[in-house]
Amino acid sequence: MERRTFPGGVHVPHFKELTEHKPIVRAREPKRIVLPLSQHTGAPCEPLVREGDHVKLGQKIGASEAFVSAPIHSSVSGTVAAVQPFLHPALGREVLSIIIDSDGQDSVHEEVRPKGDYASFSVDEVKRMIREAGIVGLGGAAFPTAVKVSPPKEKRIDAYILNGAECEPFLTADHRLMLERPEDILYGLKVLMYAVGVQNGYICIEDNKPDALREMRKVAANEPSIKVVELKTRYPQGSEKQIIKAVLNREVPPGGLPFDVGVMVSNVGTAAAVADVFKKGLPLVERVVTVTGHALVDQQNFQVKIGTLFSDLIDQVGGYKVEPGKIIMGGPMMGIAQMTAEVPVIKGTSGILVLTRQQADWGEPSPCIKCAKCVDACPVNLLPVFIGGYAEREMYDVAESMNALDCIECGCCAYVCPARRPLTQAIRVAKWEINERRKKRGKK
Ligand code: SF4
Ligand code: SF4
Missing domain, CATH: 3.10.20.600 (Ubiquitin-like (UB roll))
Known part of the structure; x- marks a missing residue:
């Protein structure tokens, strides 16, 4: 496959x-x-x-x-x-x-108390229940789910991706959830698809979790509009833009969001939490x-x-x-x-x-040897060696012109750097400075 x-x-x-x-x-x-x-x-x-x-x-x-x-x-x-x-x-x-x-x-x-079948409520009622329950993205960003499922009217959404990649080392919370509560994850995805009016759902899992792939395929077997997709294990596969590229071959433009390419992405844990709202009222x-x-x-x-x-x-x-x-x-x-x-x-x-x-001892940074490993590793095609360098010299305008704001802070550049340059840290600071300057200039 x-x-x-x-x-x-x-x-x-x-x-x-x-x-x-x-x-x-x-x-x-x-x-x-x-x-x-x-x-x-x-x-x-x-x-x-x-x-x-x-x-x-x-x-x-x-x-x-x-x-x-x-x-x-x-x-x-x-x-x-x-x-x-x-x-x-x-x-x-x-x-x-x-x-x-x-x-x-x-x-x-x-x-x-249990709300009952989501399909017996209007889309607006479903969104209100998700909001009232305080549901946010459980993958880390904690973006309010009710806001996510309310994209601008002019955006046509045709796919909902459920992210079960869990590509970060050490973490297995999503993996266990897929093994232990697959029906709830599927149910939550159906609620989210209903809220957005989407016909195509994808549950995406890396190939280092064959048991989770098996369980999710079993429960989704009778759902013709939902596919369980096997992804190669590669960090940061679980990042929104990367998972959209892998599953649908669509590229979110620089500065854009998933809905710009007709896609919504939520974490499997978020779907299970949405199921709890309707099944238990929790x-x-x-x-x-x-x-x-x-x-x-x-x-x-x-x-x-x-x-x-x-x-x-x-x-x-x-x-x-x-x-x-x-x-x-x-x-x-x-x-x-x-x-x-x-x-x-x-x-x-x-x-x-x-x-x-x-x-935890990462070692002391040494001068850059211009090996370009950080460039090859960057999943969003940035030039971390230059952006990081300009960030360190506080040349934030130049860092901005090199699309520093598109950095997803995945850490790949710093991870591969043989000189142990703190690239991600420097770019994170640059992003913060650029955003602050934009706010002051009233651009936001
Ligand atoms: S941290 Fe940013 S610059 Fe570095 S590899 Fe990830 S996306 Fe690219
Ligand atoms: S990986 Fe490190 S040493 Fe190599 S070019 Fe990038 S910053 Fe320089």
């Missing part, structure tokens, strides 16, 4: 054997949860509760009127201990958060998190209540085996390094990775 892929990218050691054969287990009930009011792309929420309030599981406790936003729900029943700033694992700074002490009862809010209050890395005593995939502290989960795998070199939210290529494990799991937390000191 034909396996699809994209140009560029790299082969990386995947280290998935640490958790890929371990079924998802429910993490123990957290005594206290921390829910940042910004867990998504878009406007932060305003708190709807105050210190001392009693809340129930699934109760909406934060919301915003802004179009691009997603409400926050409590993942426990208990008492609001505080509404105060707390360190955020994605933003690296303190963000207003709701801290709740669990009563251990899991008393469910009255609005948490808003996004929990997710699967891979807790892994060679610095830990053990590794596991957990079903985790959002708001649980990283330290609590690390404790549940036996703690550290050796002194940790680096704690990362997500995978080693695109994940975010943490200053401490006292940060909460948020909606976009796909994994908690703890590297040993040896693994």
